[in-house]
Structure formats: structure tokens, C-alpha cells
Amino acid sequence: MAVTQDNVMLERGLLRVVARPCEEVPSPTDLTYDVEIVGQEVLQTFPSFDEARQFVDMVAPAQGA
DSSP states (O other), X not given: OOOOGGGEXXXXXXXXXXXXXXXXXXXXXXXXXXXXXXXXXXXXEESSHHHHHHHHHHXXXXXXX
């Protein structure tokens, strides 16, 4: 599936969270959230955006605060 700007939920450095339709039964209409390295590979897939965001926070903390 091609990633459009609308699918990108969060970007931090080279990491981003991308929303994609769930490919597993029983919920093909639900979304999953992939944390990926831009242009490379998916690191982890989460069932919620909050979990994906927490993973990004852990791996690549925001600069400043």
C-alpha cells in the first residue's frame, strides 16, 4: 500500500507512525499503526495510535521540553 500524507500520523526524525487498514480477521475495517523508519522497514505494529506514539517516545524522545 502506498503511503499518502494522510496516513502519516506522527513523524520524529527518521521514524514515523503510519495508519493502515487491519489485514487480519475479524476486523478488516479497523486500523493498525506501524512505526517505521522512513523509506526502510516497519519496526513494530500496534493496535492503537497511543501505543505506537509511546513506542516512538521511548525509541526517539522529543528534543527539548
